Amino acid sequence: MKNNNFPKLHNATWPGIVGKGDGSEPIISFDTLLEMTAAVEVDGIKFDGIDIGLFDPHVPVDSSDDDLKRLRDKVASYGLEIGSLVAPIWPPTGGSAMGSKEDRARFVEQVRKACRVGQRLRELGIRPHGIVRIDSATSPESWAKDPAANTQLIAATFREACDVAADYGERLAAEGEICWGGMHSWRAMIDTLEAVNRPNIGFQADMSHTFLYLLGYNSPEDSILPADFDWKDRETLTAGLRQLTQALRPWTIDFHVAQNDGTVHGTGSHDKTGRHCLATDPNGKLNIPVDAGNWLRDEQGQLTRAFRHICWDGCMFPNAVMTQAKTWHDILAAMIAVRTQHGWQE
Template sequence: MSHASPKLHNAMWPGLVGKGTDEGQEPPISLEKMLDLTAAAEVDGQKFEGIDYFLFLPHTNPEASDDELKGIADLIASKGLKVGSLVAPIWPGTVGDSAMGDKAATDKFQSAVKMACRIAKIFNEHGVRDYGCIRIDSAEFGVEAWRADAKANTTKIANTFREAAKVAADAGERLAAEGEICWAGMHSWKDMLDLLEEVAMPEALGFQADLAHTYLYLMGYNAPEHALLHEGYSEAEFYAAYEKMTDKLRPWTIDFHVAQNDGQVHGAGSHDKTGKHCPADDPNGRLDIVKCSGYWLKDAAARGIQHICWDGCMFPNATLEEPKTWNTILNTMIQVRNAHGW
């Protein structure tokens, strides 16, 4: 059955994350090139309807003037695309710093969230954006420092997130905390749930689920004590574990990434190892994308979800620049919407 919602988005950050000028890194792909690749995809008359957008250089200067940002909004709209969720530049080396750091660090974290809210307001007033969240994480790469005092460090992150959620709420925005195994305090399904419950602001801060990253939550890659599966699992064991995890995190889920994972971790540049995103038709993919998406999209509209986004983070440039990649992804997104949309 065909549906009009959720809207189908493509992420822009695969053109940036893991790319750069260091030896061995591939160069970034420009925003306009990523927009053109997205806009060109088409399956049986259906096209991508929007993008999710990383607010950092070289795509965007988070301190750009209002006029510069309006020009970017014009560019995106000229491709027939809307803007959905935004990624705040909360990491060390961008605008922000660790959410479990000292006051100077957490002040920088809040500044990054304020910048993202300012850009969201400009895009909203322009008309290119009228739904979506602002994505954050703990901006603390790896989990070793967190483990030194897990309870206290989770409280530090929760306090930072709570203040950031107040900033977002005052701006009419919601924050979505990304579940990914490389972010301290968010690196397992149980630690993520504990953090969300400690923040305790579901109207202002929820969870951003990604199929590739949450697969590794099941396997307990950075938290063996919270593993729900072990290699050699059966299909029945997989779906029992998947249901347990999604039942815990789905009520918090306000942003959703469609993706594939082959059971491996991958890292590039300064981005620590995390779930390896694979092409939608990767023969080594561990997930039935359409079926697994359904566990996260139950009652999605009631949680305010209006779009879903494909995430191909750290795909090689040759893969990203191949039109077939995007048609295959778009076809998968259409299947997800047909099965679970409204």
Template sequence: MNNYPKLHNATWPGIVGKGPDSEPVIPFDTMLAMTAAAEVDGVKFDGVDLGLLEPHFTLNDPDEAKVLAEKLKKHNLVAGSLVAPIWAGSAMGTADQRKTFVEMVRKACEFGKQLKELGVRPYGVVRIDSAAGVDAWAKDPAGNTKIIADTFREACDVAAGYGEKLAAEGEICWGAMHSWKYMVELMEMVDRPNIGLQADMSHTFLYTLGYNAPEHRIIPKDADLHDREVIKAGLKTVTDALRPWTIDFHVAQNDGSVFGSGSHDKTGRHCQATDPNGLLDIAHDAGYWLRDENGQLTKAFKHICWDGCMFPNAVMENQQTWNDILAAMIKVREAHGWKA
């Protein structure tokens, strides 16, 4: 059996879209325990990707990494990619906001370094976004993209000091990152060897439909989204453009709609792995990201992660949900993995 890429679950869905104006946050220990309990035919998750967000984490506690490492070892899991809590600032904001943005990247990189030294983080990147809305960006597209690129460049230089790569999340709700073409433009403008894309199968599928960037729509408005050939053609265009930049990858399902909850803006809806309305063939379509234009494995990253942000708590607190997710990820690895 293929043992790469390693299979990870995400812990931040316990926080994202939750809170006082939505459902209660699901505690980190609960997310970790349910991940560890998932099993399909003897196969279990190898690790978790972490959102370094309160109340799951505080980066101001010097013992936080040590406490986390003990928890991971107890559950026989490792850490992978880390989400930097950059929203206290903005890559497109004032000088002070941009300074805060870069400082949050530094703190995330420092935390990642500690986890490596503690022996529980063998791979992974630090994830960022512009922390800026599409409407605000659209007031001055060229000028605002330049500001974001300048901030990302500074963050890359800080991350390089820790041996880290930064992955910008391809998602339709982030200014300058809300279309596949704008994402390529931003990556080229940043021009640093340690910057890349975090591709999520749900979010990046929305690129083909032109949400928030109709000028870059690929699949025609009148197309039948249940026609697999239409879906495959759209995905091929997007992945041919973005695959060379992709250094982190989320397996997910989408039904062609947008969704937001709590304080989170509407973005590509994450559907359950078994959702009958899902438009993606998860195992097949992951191959557009994991294989190059000639069908050869890229092996561009050592692990893949499932992201189920904004699932209802009743869904996330059901162990079968995580078993179904793990089963879908195993199929991805069987189709596009390798043995090492």
């Protein structure tokens, strides 16, 4: 229903950084993203909050307590809340989850720092829900040199990170992107999560990134759709999505709404991964509100209510697109459609 108020609707701020800089497009400032998020309105409905990447120049993971209080005040002044956070676990400040002892120690330390921020933002009353997002910070090619051993090494690192996160009352979510070793296919992702065996880890589903699990990029043996798949065959696509979500839904604790055109994409320093398309892209393969239901409802069609907000992740959109009011209007409209079909009232 239109008056559903859960899950809350969040916009991501890291698309202002990811795929930017490094000789490509300029970074979009945190303040600009806040302003654009707060300004959009569709039928009287606005975004409820933002999800944040904890890296320079937006919100450094080493932010002081005074920095975080200023962040709280700034976000609250726009009528927004903060939800999920991205831990900056990649080199050089972090390290590969299947790397050397030193690499893995840096990885865990970056998770600790992110969880400290998360806990403090909860204490400051600006972050009522959300997770801390991680990945393996290693490539599928490196992982494939010794899959069994490397999965166990990633799991060991994730266990240490989970134990640290538990000290701060935080949960970790591993994002389903084909560019991360040990997480690059749906089977690999489940194998890794099962090997971690901690109650405070789960899966972050992204309708664009995770969609490519269907096609077996970087793991043809795990493809769900046939190699000669015809995109006009909606029945087979729907069956594939149901198979995928049935496997991963029990692990899912964070969710990104997105569109995908069935191809990979990468810009700047960001490895090739699921192409985020505009919500209204004519080449988009997903029916956003219908296909979101595969993640938000169980096999019996009942709402899982496994997370209290959903987020739009618009990574790698050109700046010219990200600074158009129409872009955010269309995105918010798509998210409202998801909540109308699969939300609830509290």
